[in-house]
């Protein structure tokens with residue numbers, strides 16, 4: 001089937017949109033410019049004897065056949081060569097092998113981010129846990145600068161305010177800092193803590209050295225500990241081998257902070273520096289000439305309902321506070337724009353969006369989501385919501401917040417009022433289920449919205465467009481479909497499998513919540 | 516089949532016993548064999564945990580009934596309240612208030628030996644044990660209840676309580692910033708395998724949470740019989756800028772250290788085997804200027 005566009009990111013006046021493992025660029029008038037393809041897949045298609053194809057799981061197969069290897073199968077060659085090879089040891093039909101790639105192992109683009117100047121685009125691909133940095137020429141052409149495979153799958157990332165550091169929040173709850181542009185001189189070191197000011201990084205742990213059992217029968221006394229020691233000795237050999245295989249990444253990365261829970265969202269916020277008694281010390285920490293006294297904070301959200309506020313580097317080990325009140329997973333965070341940076345809006349599995357004074361950890365208000373979803377899906381049709389996007393932008397002289405709820409064919413527009421309440425303004429019906437939204441700044445009073453959507457199929461079998469531009473006009477919303485890129489091509493993936501990838505937020509809900 | 520039956524009988528017996536222990540006015544100390552449970556609970560899985568969304572919504576009154584404040588009318592919320600007083604919709608739960616906050620926490624308290632020994636030595640402080648295993652928590656609950664009943668006249672053990680909780684995830688749900696003065700981490704599970712180190716209850720990232728709940732000057736007490744784990748603990752607290760190691764002299768002068776060595780269940784086991792015990796204390800420092 002033809003894959004929908006599932007992510008959209010505006011970079012200057014260029015629109016980038018992800019479709020499966022590819023990233024396409026469009027002009028502001030929405031003409032297609034270029035396409036970046038996941039490298040391994042390109043290798044497959046070009047039928048060349050590239051490294052990837054040599055490593056591919058089925059070297060005995062004629063190249064002619066491999067030309068049509070589907071992207072999913074291609075990902076196998078990159079991420080899972082070993083397993084795939086053993087699978088291929090058994091005689092198996094080619095078709096079956098393609099379907100065998102588990103949905104969550106396809107290197108779908110899972111996140112798209114841009115620096116504020118639009119000069120760099122950053123992508124996360126899921127199954128290979130990789131962060132990609134591209135140079136953007138400002139005209140829609142990407143040049144790949146780096147490709148960094150993280151220790152665990154990144155779930156969300158953001159940039160520090162100076163745009164020089166990527167903060168990557170992962171599935172295991174850790175946040176790593178990576179330079180946007182890896183310094184060319186840096187020798188790869190396995191010890192992540194290189195800069196002295198950031199002592200909040202991981203000290204090198206026994207994990208980085210060959211592990212020896214340090215406890216002996218003399219120092220381990222309880223029955224339980226003795227048994228553990230035995231097991232440890234048995235598994236030592238195997239473990240040593242495993243550890244060699246899964247080495248730490250060979251690029252600069254610093255562990256900043258961590259939750260013992262899957263992270264779902266990360267953003268940065270700034271607040272005026274506090275004038276405390278420690279001002280003398282503050283003076284020593286060289287304040288940059290003329291820079292306003294603001295402090296940067298890292299705000300992280302997890303599946304266990306927490307929103308944490310930590311200081312940014314080099315004091316990321318200091319937790320300033322929490323914004324607590326969610327009773328289900330948090331999946332989205334955003335700091336309000338337009339000089340309202342002290343406000344944080346969060347959404348997730350609860351029936352409401354929450355508005356916070358994040359500096360003080362105070363809940364300011366809530367705004368209903370479920371009630372408006374019921375307006376689309378009917379009273380019975382909706383009993384719970386999974387918020388997948390909370391997108392703020394300047395809107396008609398104020399602050400607009402556009403909200404996407406998983407599997408709901410509408411965009412919900414809220415307004416952040418002067419008194420900090422969040423008010424639902426309208427529900428905009430969309431022909432498919434929105435997956436992502438961004439805005440193209442225009443001279444007008446409200447920007448042009450771009451919506452990536454999972455198309456719905458009409459009874460005659462025609463599909464709704466997957467990338468739509470929305471313009472607010474006097475008469476209402478004008479919807480312009482973006483040219484169909486059938487070039488993106490057929491894709492060997494089942495509908496159910498695809499939905500599992502693109503509608504993954506509801507799965508954050510804890511099972512015990514269902515009853 | 517027969518094995519099944521025996522298992523069932525045993526479980527039934529256990530349940531009957533525990534039900535009997537839950538009855539009011541029981542002052543007989545619980546027996547451990549009826550509360551045994553698998554050694555490890557996975558701190559990453561969800562379990563069926565009960566915890567407040569926010570510390571202000573925690574109802575401490577059932578744990579420390581002697582400290583409940585009688586509020587004839589709805590009194591003004593304390594200044595620390597996180598919710599504006601006029602916005603009642605935002606404060607769904609207003610639990611009964613108690614007259615003081617928990618100040619001492621025992622992380623992974625096991626069968627509660629430390630709690631019970633500490634309680635009489637700091638009668639003006641509220642002490643809380645946190646334990647992830649259900650039946651072990653129940654044992655401590657019943658133990659405290661029995662001790663309170665046995666010491667009715669002296670009014671002892673009113674200041675100690677226990678909760679089932681996964682401290683690796685939910686400490687900030689129970690405690691506000693800087694609420695605690697002492698945190699005990701006694702004989703934590705060693706998790707020898709490198710692959711399981713992420714499960715260790717001491718790590719650079721978790722230490723930030725201990726720093727968050729501790730007020731400056733507060734102390735983390737650690738003890739273990741596993742040298743490797745001790746070194747791990749020392750390495751990770753040494754590396755954390757919010758903590759500084761407390762010197763040997765001050766350590767040995769602290770009465771809590773003696774209690775930790777001899778009164779924890781694990782400490783007693785190690786004693787019987789004439790093993791080593793490694794102690795390390797860390798003081799929570801002021802946060803640097805910002």
Ligand SMILES: C[S@@+](CC[C@H](N)C(=O)[O-])C[C@H]1O[C@@H](n2cnc3c(N)ncnc32)[C@H](O)[C@@H]1O
Pocket residue numbers: 554555556558622623624625626627628645646647648651680681682683684700701702703704716779780781782
């Ligand atoms: C070896 S026992 C030590 C018990 C006690 N502190 C003593 O010294 O006798 C460790 C205890 O920590 C508990 N534990 C482990 N992880 C925990 C977590 N994440 N939250 C709460 N308790 C935990 C275990 O269930 C176990 O009872």
